[in-house]
Amino acid sequence: MRYNLPLAYLLATFAYLALSLIWIIKRSVDGFKQNLVHGEDQFQSYCNKVFAGWDFCITDPNAARLKHRSLLYELQTDLEEERLKQKIADRTMKEKLHIYSLRICINIIVFAVLSGCFYSIYRATAFSQENSNDVSDTNFQPNLLVQYLPSIVITLANFIAPLIFSFLIRLEDYSPAFEIRLTLMRCVFVRLANIGVLLFSLWSHISGCATDKCKACGYNYELYPCWESEVGQEMYKLTIFDFIIILAVTLFLDFPRKLLVTHCSCKPVQWCGLREFGISDNVLEIVYGQTICWIGTFFSPLLPAIVTIKYFIIFYIKKISLMHTCKTAARPLRASSSNFFFLVVLLIGLVLAFIPLGISIAHISSSKACGPFRSFNTSWAVVPDTVSGFPAGLQQVLHGIASEAFAVPFFMVICLVMFYFIALAGAHKRVVEQLREQLVMESRDKLFLIRKITEAQRHP
Template sequence: VARRRTTILPRDKQSGTLLKPADSYGSHLEGGITKNLSSQSIRKYALNISEKRRLRDIQETQMKYLSEWDQWKQYSSKSWKRFLEKAREMTTHLELWRQDIRSIEGKFGTGIQSYFSFLRFLVLLNLVIFLIIFMLVLLPILLTKYKITNSTFVLIPFKDMDIQCTIYPISSSGLIYFYSYIIDLLSGTGFLEETSLFYGHYTIHGIKFQNFTYDLPLAYLISTIAYLALSLLWIVKRSVEGFKINLIRSEEHFQSYCNKIFAGWDFCITNRSMADLKHSSLRYELRADLEEERIRQKIAERTSEETIRIYSLRLFLNCIVLAVLAACFYAIYIATIFSQEHMKKEIDKMVFGENLLILYLPSIVITLANFITPIIFAKIIHYEDYSPGFEIRLTILRCVFMRLATICVLVFTLGSKITSCDNDTLCELCGYNQKLYPCWETQVGQEMYKLMIFDFIMILAVTIFVDFPRKLLVTHCSSWKLIRCWGQQEFAIPDNVLGIVYGQTICWIGAFFSPLLPAIATLKFIIIFYVKELSLLYTCRPSPRQFRASNSNFFFLLVLLIGLCLAIIPLTISVSRIPSSKACGPFTSFNTTWDVVPRTVSTFPSSLQSLVHGITSEAFAVPFFMIICLVMFYFIALAGAHKRVVVQLREQLSLVRKLSRTAPREGVDLLWLPLSTTVPKPRLREAAIAEGGLKEA
């Protein structure tokens, strides 16, 4: 194709004049860029290589006129940034399951890859939670118990306490029959009840070292607050990162195609297998974009009658969903009441199966509800005609409400039984149902332990006895019509995500009542990763409906944040409202767990006490709340302004794109872009500024 020359000078001589000071626009751009040369890398600017070399020369010229101190500061800043980049590059090679997750991304798309990345995040989170509890609670006890340090235990003083409230009969009947060990291992009773796995084991007031006394009750409460605060901050930080990505990517669909086609390839790939995986990943991303575009076009072409029909159908189906949820909640309530009323029978009066059924009845009902309802919701949502992205989000919302609400129903049912006295004198004296729950914190921890163990057993059982046999039947019995209709399974992202969010919520609630539960959760999620990877690779087929990873990562964290908020509610009530057990645990000398905080504050100097009381008073809380509201409104307004800037920059880029089509016909001086996208010189620089501003916004 012949190209009409628009200037006399050759192209290589033009490139050096892009930023000449004689051009007012060029000098303005040069001045704006050179001001930031010290703080930003030249490679970040959307300019060709000749202009980047010119900027580098300008930077080196500017360095000559700086003082030695300023030169050293800029050199140190560059060296530090280069060191951070190298360190960040090295840490990527140390990521847990990095190769496995990249392989999954190439074979099954970024939607399923986001699930395994999410699972890896939960493994690291639980490991950190366990380390917090271990350092604050377990380590001082172990150092004293095994005489590693010169320290002694400080026992709890039993003052002004009725002796009947301190009775804690631990059954030793697990030694009678061999199968009792299995029951104890699965339910946390018997020999496990007396170990450091549960709250009741930590019945000491403190640890006396040479120079100070370690306050174990305060450390126990601080560890709970610390792991909840850490979880909140970590989840919010990752959610904000995902939200920023969604804010940029969700506005312009055409830009998404361009980014993947023209800038989606990773030129650092040198391995053939990794190149094939990258090809597959890009193909899945484009298929997901096209699928969403098809659904969006289908929705836009609906008539009024079709719209009314689909909304009426959705209303009816949502009524069915609410009815299913109500039935599940009622079944869990009845099962919990029945189990708690019969669990105190002697073990030798019941056979092995009956005893195990009574102990695990709430867990069985909850697991059945969690197993059946996603199947019902998946069937229902196919008739509601949503886009793939919204379909997965709505299914997750329904399932998360179901799964997390079942835990709340169980916990609040236990709480009502613990505080229900029914005119019992001993119950009113102790403040809780001492006959049924002599150490109610340990028994709540046992319920959380049973939920986690049973959930893990069900995941393994479904994979071994359902997924793999189904794959064998589909492979070797494909001639049967029923097997063909059943077909090879797909990896259900909503159900699997809700499974690990459900397990993590159990861990958050149970970590206060069972301090070693985060360690069990870490081991559980590690095993689940390999089990799910094997199931995905050998029993699942790629889904014909693709899902975006960018939206999924943010939404998974949002669901996890909901689970954390629901976990904080029962923990707050347990710590501040329900009287602590008088027969076990580190808080036997306190009315409630939270009473350790006022007791600790009372030991502060008078000036510090006045400061703490002032901060916690209403006189400080009301102005502080008003200031927080003002700051929140400011950031909301700032976010709105940033969004408007993003829209303006997009319109500016769109205008430059339109001008690039008319520029060759008008005989305007052309620059360094390809023939099909050439732009007038001022507009080209404007596009570079707009692109940089869009990334900053």
């Protein structure tokens, strides 16, 4: 018996990805159940808030005040959504054509912004990889800037693009819930796609071979003797720069803005006011940082510890900023109803993290100079090499599980199970609707009995 380090390293990667997937799916299913039961009847939401929303166990005045504000805010949100639905329903054909044309133009601008971000990242990565090897003592600072250039460009794109999207979304006249979801999807796409463009640029240079010696290795051995470390360094740089930007925005923008609004009476300053706490922006930062962590852990094993410390500090920074430098949103927003959507976005980030990791593990040749897989052609090669050392019977079982004869029936069984749960969810939905109709009938019966009692009392 011996400890197989390459196999343990690969299995640890599969383990943390599988646990993350299971946990996100579990939380998403819970949120989907709540939306299925509570997210359809708006009148039921009003009744619950008005007649059953107060907690009579509250004795502290501060807690009572917070609860009162929470109920008031939720009622304002419901009324705002109803007002917007009525506004959309009352639009004329001319207004619809105007808003649809405006949305098409804005989407073209969004596409142009995305294309500019992707091209800038690709060129910055190419320039950095071509010039980062010119290291000398006399040009240390310029070389350091060249090495960190892709991370700087990605950080600037992640900071500027959401500001542009947040400004443009206000012109499209969507409901607050859909507005935050569309903004979040655009920002998630640009951030995750930026990571994809960076990795594509790196792998195009890593896999680019100009000599026969390089082709024999399967990657650019001369420029990247240990390419896994190069990718890990880029993920580390993105994590550090993301933390620096969050810290700098809070310390050098939010707090000075708070001081100016508090102590300066100039009209431009008062017109700008305090910054609103954007739920979509903060959720996006978490999804972006977690996706970097998922991708970078395979190449930089200490990255999760760095990310843990990073978010521990960011939590308290955000808390202080929210309590002292932010104001309530001008448009009411139901954040609780978006929890399921936020988890779906996080699931998208995890699924997209599978793609570069899968390519790195199964397709790109592993480094011959360092790493636990230097004696294998690819990282995945450790699995068949380990299986070849098993007894013959166990090898046949594993090969049978990996064969098409097992995969096709297994896929069919999974589809049948999925269809069963879909049908079960539809049946539960119909039962919920029947129970709601029964509650309506019960309320009508009670009203009828009250009228009969009133008439009997008037005419004894």
